[in-house]
Amino acid sequence: MIRLLQMLVLAILFTILACKRDRDNTGKAHVEEKAIMIDSTSINAFFAKYPEFNEFSPEVKELYKKHNYHYIWHDRKGLIEFAEVLFNRVTQIDKEGLPLKIPYSEKLNALFFNNASSRPDLDAELLVSAMYFYWAHKVYKGLDDKESRETGWYLPREKVSYVAYLDTLMKDPGKIDNDKGEMFAQYYNLKKALHRYREIEKNGGWGTITLPEGIKVIKPGDSLTAVSQVRKRLHMEGYLDRDSGSSIFDKELTEGLTQYAMRHRQTPEKTITPALLKDLNTPVGDRIKTISVNMERCRWVSPEINTAKEFIAVNIPSYWLVYSRDGSQVLTSRVVVGKDVNKTIVFSGQLSYLVFSPYWNVPNSILEEEIKPKLEKNPNYLEEHNMEWYGKRVRQKPGSNNSLGLVKFMFPNSNNIYLHDTPAKSLFKKDERAYSHGCVRVEKARELAIAITKNDGGWNAKKVDHAMNSGKENSYILKKKIPVYIAYFTAWADDKGSVAFFEDVYERDNRLAAMLYIQ
Template sequence: MTKHLLLWAVLFLLGCKKNDAQLSTDREDRIALDSTHVETFLAGHPEFKNYKSDFTELYRKHGYHYIWYDQNGRIDFAEALYNRVNQIGADGVLTKIPYKAEIEAVFAEDGKAKPQDELLLSAMYFFYAQKVVAGVDAQKSKSTGWFLPRDKIDYVSYLDTLLLEPAKIEEDDTENIAQYYHLRKALQRYRDIRDQGGWGAIAFPDSKKVLQPGDNDPAVAQARKRLAATGEIATDNGSTTYDAELETAIAAYRKRNNILGAHLTPMLANHLNVPVEKRIKTLVVNMERCRWLSPDIAQSKELIAVNIPAFQLHYFKNGKPVLQSNVVVGKEANKTVIFSGQISYLVFSPYWNIPNSILKKEIKPAMAKDPNYLAKHHMEWHGNNLRQKPGDHNSLGLVKFMFPNSNNIYLHDSPAKNVFGMDDRARSHGCVRVEKARELAIKILEDDRNWNPQKIDKAMHSGRERQYTLDRKIPVYLAYFTAWANQDGVAAFFDDVYERDDRLAQLLYK
């Protein structure tokens, strides 16, 4: 609080407007508020009853004085908040504004202080902070399979921040990650596309498996029109011939959406054919997921992030990407859990200690059919447990990256390199297979004087398990985003592999 008061003193000396002065608790122009008005207000506005404790904390902190009014009338920031709430749809918030007509009437008046109006503006603020900054409560987010840690938003302290820095009402990277604002731009772009009529479908010819440069087909013109709608092609010339311009546009679209292969295929046509309204819903859902992530994540010196629907891993150092890799994640029956951990050690030439569930469901039935199954697959009993020996044949590959957790999930190499070239890469038993596992190990250990690429290769191929504890712990996040956008609002969309979008959308679209 001392820093806030000091800042107020500086602002006052500089002749700032009244909306910059709200945290000074001893101003002569403050108006006292009778605490009994809060109970009366909530009784008449039951949709705000969940904010009762927030009201108490807010006005107790401000010595039961008005916040939104002083002797000269309504403060400037109240108008800024009102404008922001009126545009709350831009944040993907689809809930109606409670008592909207009442709020509009307040701002239609001359701005003189009334207890009812003061409390209504505080309620409007709580509604805004809950919907735009906090999102649905933690228990509801867990019901959608989200177990990444969530920060609890202190509405009262955040209001203090906004009163000191009103510009944060438009964009605040201390409360929402940057991706939130990128998706907000994308949401506006796709709503504009919808309002302009959206896009038509591509009718891919049944007689062909691929359309490529030089081909002539009505589907080519349809693809060209579709890509022009989202800006991959500057202008639609209507040509049915697959030319260089279309080839470049399709290659860029595939790369951004992490769709493997080349040229125009039935699978790519299906991706392009998803209606714009569904894409809008996907953007809204993923903006909500952004609210659940702490902005502190971006401040991590090191960070490994896996986006399950995108089948991608990104490794960041000092805020900059240093490695990107395709990954394989858990199949539907063995979903990769959305949670976070800290990589603390690596294991080279690992054994695979086979879980009892796999032993019972897969290995024992195979052993019953083939008495030599264990020898063929380089497996052995170790006490009462079954394990697979280290080597090129091992299902974990040549290195694994450990972040101890109750889900028994980790990152690891894989000998089945062909799987990384498949469109559907939800194929594991829950752990995350990393295509560039060797490169990831080299990047993690590049500043460790005990290692170099040659030593790492030797350890990976030694055939003898070796564990190495890191000199620091690296945060790793397994997240679930079916849409992602760049700073210009250009969005990529990924398949909802665990069908979680609709469950979240039901919470948001009530």
């Protein structure tokens, strides 16, 4: 009886295994049956027919080689669902701040609206692949390296395989709507802002605010139509919770103006001036364009900064520095950047050491153009400015009047740009601070030195102060280098989509906008 039961169990096991093997073979056969082959030689003919997609030819060839020259976007019933998801994103590309006309849109519309369930067609298959690479390049990559450098952007750009990224999307289609690890986080904040400002534009935008003839400044307590116009304008951008409609310059309006100034890194004023009205009268369409060009700049920033443990970032148009560690701001500071003829370069480096009580080695350009002419008029000029000849060069000795102040932060680079202290503290009181020869002057240089050395080597304020005021040049070598990013953003949004707009100090926005709109 027991033997009979054992034989019965073995028979059942063999049956189960046989069924599983049959199912596996059937599944494999089903997959092979569904896979549709394409002729690899036909790809060149496709791009001859659709030349506007020609730049994507190498990637399309790589894609099909990787997939053994099988159709990707079709099965035997027609287009797969993900192709339609992708097409939907392409047709909404304006939400990405891209005012682009999609190549062959009529062909694509016909494909998806008229023949979505039809049998596979080679042109249709390759059109969808080309459409994917068009979308990935425009939304994720942006303008190519050469074009971004033409706008003065020299931050290194990450190389991404959009062939490999397609596999990621197909495995998890939800990423096409919510892959926030693929882009610099600021991009998504600006995208929210873009939606907000387009809604304002759709509702009629904002009108022009004018001062009555003979009125140059509006003060608290004044009652004018312009006051109610300013109130409405601030409410539209979220600086006031409500629009009371009052034409009296009251405390509520003062608070709104203060919020506006602080967001834009400006000194709050107690009056409404022509300069303020000029800023408020910027058309909403211009604000939308500014948001769009800064979304493009975000495409050029590696998303690795989203999870960086520590970094220092300087934004040139806002004249602002942020020192971040473990996702929190350790320190913020006003900065002075290069004037128009001595632009601060957009690039990145690794902060590797600090120099306390530094010498200032005068650049040859400054020596020839500024110091030598002054020496001809005043032979004592060097001595009066604590300078000396050092071989054929001139340098300024350490001290409180040294042009570099009492500390400089070095991240060696071919541009010879660094962060440093300065004795010219009064410049930090100005809202516009493009005055340097290219380096970045830091208002809170002492505090930055303390924060860095305390974390890196356990220094305290007393030790930093001693090094800064020793009168003898001395260095602190960092145990762990800190990434430094010098960037150029004329719009910056928070996670709610509220935007600060900054002066386009080097006049780069219009050129970038032209590049985007021409395409």
